[in-house]
Amino acid sequence: MINKKEMVNKTIADVTGGKEVVAAMLGMTVDSFNNHLYEKKGSRFFSVDELVEMADLNKTPFAAEYFADRIGCMVVERPQAAELDxxxxxxxxxxxxxxxxxxxxxxxxxxxxxxxxxxxxKAITQLKQEYQATFEAFMLKLETLYTA
Structure with a gap:
């Protein structure tokens, strides 16, 4: 399970311009962004809305996976019908x-x-989660491909 700081860092890792661009998008300076990330100088961690904005910027699932994992759930990517055969x-x-x-x-x-x-x-749990996610993805693809 990743911690919330790792989740933010993974979410912004592929953003061209990195932390500077994400901070600007949120209306923050890089220093303010870092204060939120590390909860320094009386700053609270990012709000859910801010995390969603970050995820929307580069379409990453890390925020969703973080919250799902905390409650024992998983995130499965929806298949694109045009890509299925x-x-x-x-x-x-x-x-x-x-x-x-x-x-x-x-x-x-x-x-x-x-x-x-x-x-x-630990090995069994990881494989079980991978199997469940793959099964769910398979079922979503099956439904997507064969739904009228």
């Missing part, structure tokens, strides 16, 4: 099956000694 669906289905196979293998290996240690639990 049966080959894409086949590739997505292969990817889904590959992740499922790796998850099954990891679980089988972890339960061999009768106990899941912290490292095994």
């Amino acid at each position: 049966s080959v894409d669906m086949f590739d997505c289905h292969l990817q889904l099956n590959a992740i499922k196979g790796l998850l099954d293998k990891t679980i089988a290996e972890a339960k061999a000694d009768g106990v899941f240690d912290a490292c095994e639990r």
Whole structure:
């Protein structure tokens, strides 16, 4: 799980002009932006509206992922209908099956000694989340491709 400062830094990383451009867009100086980011000089962290503005600037999912992760949810990108075809669906289905196979293998290996240690639990959790996100993306693509 990333912290809120990492989330902001990832969100602005690909913005041409970086922090200066984002600060200006929010009507702040770079110093004021940094004060908000690091909660210095009595400044509060960015508001949700400010985080949304940053995410909108370069269409990044990091703010959504940050909040979703905090409540045990996940973010899945919506497919673009124009980009979908049966080959894409086949590739997505292969990817889904590959992740499922790796998850099954990891679980089988972890339960061999009768106990899941912290490292095994972490690996299983990561693969489970990847599988769930890939499954959800597959279903969204399926619905998008075959909805009249």
